[in-house]
Amino acid sequence: MSLLEFRDVTRQFGGLRAIDQVSFEVRENETVGLIGPNGAGKTTLFSMASGFLAPSAGEIWFSGARIDGRPAPEICRRGLVRTFQIVRPFGEMSVLDNVMIGSFLHHRDRAEARADALAVLRRFGMAERAGQPARTLTLAGRKRLEVAKVIATRPRLLMLDEVMAGLTRVEMDEIIALIRSLRDDGVTILLVEHNMHAVMALSDRVVVIHHGRKICDAEPEVAANDPAVVEAYLGGDEE
Amino acid sequence: MAARALLLPLGAAGALLLPLAFGNPYALSVVILALLYAYLALSWNLIGGITGQLSLGHAAYFGIGAYTSTVLFADLGLTPWLGMLAGAVLAGIAAVVIGLPCFRLRGAYYALATLAAAVILKVVVENSNELLGGPRGLDVRLLHDAPLYFQHTSKLFYYYVVLLLVGGALAANRWCLRSRFGYYLTAIRNDQEAAAALGVDARRYKLLAAVLSAAMTAIGGTFYAQYALFISPEKVFGVHLSVQIAVICIIGGRGTLWGPLLGALLLLMVVMRFEPRGVIALLGRALSGSRRLSGKAAKVRREAA
Numbered sequence: 057m058s059l060l061e062f063r064d065v066t067r068q069f070g071g072l073r074a075i076d077q078v079s080f081e082v083r084e085n086e087t088v089g090l091i092g093p094n095g096a097g098k099t100t101l102f103s104m105a106s107g108f109l110a111p112s113a114g115e116i117w118f119s120g121a122r123i124d125g126r127p128a129p130e131i132c133r134r135g136l137v138r139t140f141q142i143v144r145p146f147g148e149m150s151v152l153d154n155v156m157i158g159s160f161l162h163h164r165d166r167a168e169a170r171a172d173a174l175a176v177l178r179r180f181g182m183a184e185r186a187g188q189p190a191r192t193l194t195l196a197g198r199k200r201l202e203v204a205k206v207i208a209t210r211p212r213l214l215m216l217d218e219v220m221a222g223l224t225r226v227e228m229d230e231i232i233a234l235i236r237s238l239r240d241d242g243v244t245i246l247l248v249e250h251n252m253h254a255v256m257a258l259s260d261r262v263v264v265i266h267h268g269r270k271i272c273d274a275e276p277e278v279a280a281n282d283p284a285v286v287e288a289y290l291g292g293d294e295e
Numbered sequence: 296m297a298a299r300a301l302l303l304p305l306g307a308a309g310a311l312l313l314p315l316a317f318g319n320p321y322a323l324s325v326v327i328l329a330l331l332y333a334y335l336a337l338s339w340n341l342i343g344g345i346t347g348q349l350s351l352g353h354a355a356y357f358g359i360g361a362y363t364s365t366v367l368f369a370d371l372g373l374t375p376w377l378g379m380l381a382g383a384v385l386a387g388i389a390a391v392v393i394g395l396p397c398f399r400l401r402g403a404y405y406a407l408a409t410l411a412a413a414v415i416l417k418v419v420v421e422n423s424n425e426l427l428g429g430p431r432g433l434d435v436r437l438l439h440d441a442p443l444y445f446q447h448t449s450k451l452f453y454y455y456v457v458l459l460l461v462g463g464a465l466a467a468n469r470w471c472l473r474s475r476f477g478y479y480l481t482a483i484r485n486d487q488e489a490a491a492a493l494g495v496d497a498r499r500y501k502l503l504a505a506v507l508s509a510a511m512t513a514i515g516g517t518f519y520a521q522y523a524l525f526i527s528p529e530k531v532f533g534v535h536l537s538v539q540i541a542v543i544c545i546i547g548g549r550g551t552l553w554g555p556l557l558g559a560l561l562l563l564m565v566v567m568r569f570e571p572r573g574v575i576a577l578l579g580r581a582l583s584g585s586r587r588l589s590g591k592a593a594k595v596r597r598e599a600a
Binding site: 106107108127128129132133137138140144145146147148149153156157158160161163164165166169205206208209 | 473474475478479481482484485486488489490491492493494495496497
C-alpha cells in the first residue's frame with residue numbers, strides 16, 4: 057500500500073514553476089530513486105514533504121493523513137524524516153549528542169536516549185567517534201552522521217537528499233551497504249541521488265523529474281533506456 | 296573523583312562563611328551586587344546562552360519583578376516574598392508576549408527587537424505617574440528588621456538570600472543542561488531547521504526557555520527593590536542593565552554552567568581593585584546611570600512629605 061503520495065503537487069516561486077503537477081507514490085518497504093538533472097525540483101519536493109515548504113497546489117499524504125503545510129516537527133513525529141543535501145550537524149555538540157537529539161523523540165530520559173543513540177552509532181560504525189565534536193568529522197563522516205541522526209528517530213520513511221555526493225567510491229560503497237541494511241530492516245526509502253550507479257543499485261523503482269515535471273516512473277532498467285530520460289540527461293536539440 | 300565530590304560542599308561552606316572575612320559592610324555590599332549579577336547572568340544563560348537567543352531586553356523582566364512586588368506591597372500590603380512570585384508570573388507572561396513576535400526574527404534583529412521591548416516598557420512606566428510613580432520611581436516602605444517582608448537592616452540577610460538565589464539558578468542551569476529540554480535548546484542554538492527536522496518544536500522550546508529565564512530574572516528584580524529600597528524606571532528598566540546581564544554571561548562563557556558565575560567574579564575582581572567607596576559608586580552607576588540623582592530626588596520627596 058502507498059505510504060507517501062504526492063497528488064498533483066505544484067510549487068510556484070514567483071514566476072517560476074519549480075514543480076508542476078507532480079504525482080507519484082512510495083509504497084511501504086519500497087526504495088524509490090528520485091532523479092533528474094540539476095534544478096529539476098527534487099529538493100523542492102523533499103522540502104514540501106518534510107514541512108519546510110508548502111505546495112502552491114496539490115496534496116501530500118503520508119500514512120493516511122494529509123501532511124502538506126504541516127510543521128516539520130509534526131511530520132517527523134509521524135515517521136517521515138529527511139536529511140539535508142548540505143549536511144547540517146549540530147557543530148558544537150558531540151557526535152553522540154547529535155544522534156541523541158534524534159533518539160530523544162522516543163525517550164524523555166537522558167540515559168535511555170544515550171543508550172539508543174550509542175546503538176545507532178555502533179551500527180553506523182561511528183561508536184569510536186561518539187565523543188568527538190561533530191564539526192571535526194570528515195565530509196563522509198558528516199554525511200553518515202546526517203543519516204544516523206534521522207535513523208535515531210525510528211522513521212517509517214526516510215528521505216535521503218544526496219547523501220553520496222562528494223564521497224569517494226569506497227565511501228560510497230559503504231553507505232550503499234548501510235542503506236541496504238536499513239531497507240532490509242523495513243524502512244521505506246525515497247532517495248535523491250545524482251550518482252546513477254548508486255540509484256540503479258538501490259532502487260526498486262525510479263521517478264524522473266525534469267523541469268519540474270515527472271517524465272518517467274518505472275523500474276531502473278526501463279527508466280535508463282527511456283528516450284525522454286536519455287534526452288533530459290544528454291540534452292535535446294533545443295538545449 | 297574524591298576531590299571533585301569535596302568541591303561542592305567546600306565551595307558552599309566557603310560561601311556561607313565568606314561574610315566573616317569582611318570587616319566593613321561596603322565590601323559585603325559589593326559581593327552582594329556581584330552575586331546578584333551572577334544570578335541574573337545565570338537566568339539569562341537559559342535563553343541567551345544555552346538557546347543562543349541574544350536577548351538584550353532582560354531589564355524588562357527585572358523591572359516587572361521590581362515594580363510588581365513593590366506596588367503590591369505599597370498598595371495592598373502584600374509581602375514582597377509573595378509579590379516576587381506574582382512578578383515572576385507576570386514576567387513569564389511578558390516573555391510570551393515579547394517572544395511570540397520576536398522569535399520570528401534571528402540574530403541581530405532578535406536582539407534589537409528585545410531591546411526595543413524593554414525600552415517601550417520603560418517609557419510606559421515613566422508615563423504612569425499615578426500608578427507607578429512615573430520617572431521619579433518608588434520608595435519601598437521601610438520596616439527595618441522585617442525578614443517576613445523581605446527587609447532587614449543587616450546586609451548579611453541579603454547576602455544569604457542572594458546566595459540562595461544563585462544556588463537555585465545554578466541548579467536550574469545544571470538540570471537544563473542534562474535534560475532533554477537542554478539538549479533540544481542546544482540543538483536549536485546550533486541549527487534550528489536541522490532540529491525541526493528531528494522533531495524539535497523550536498518555537499515551543501524557545502518560548503519555554505524564555506519564560507523560565509524571565510521568571511527568574513523578575514525574582515532578581517524583587518531582590519534588588521528590597522535591597523536598594525528604591526526603584527526607578529531608569530534603574531530597573533534601563534538599557535545598561537540589559538546589556539550588562541548579557542555581557543557578564545558572554546564574558547564568562549555563554550551556554551556553560553559556570554560561565555555566568557565566572558563573568559560576575561571577573562566583574563567583582565575588577566571592582567575590588569578600587570577603594571570601597573569608589574566601588575559602590577561604580578556599581579551604582581553600572582546598575583542605573585544616575586544613582587546619586589535619583590537618591591537625591593527620593594530624599595527631597597521624603598523631606599517634603
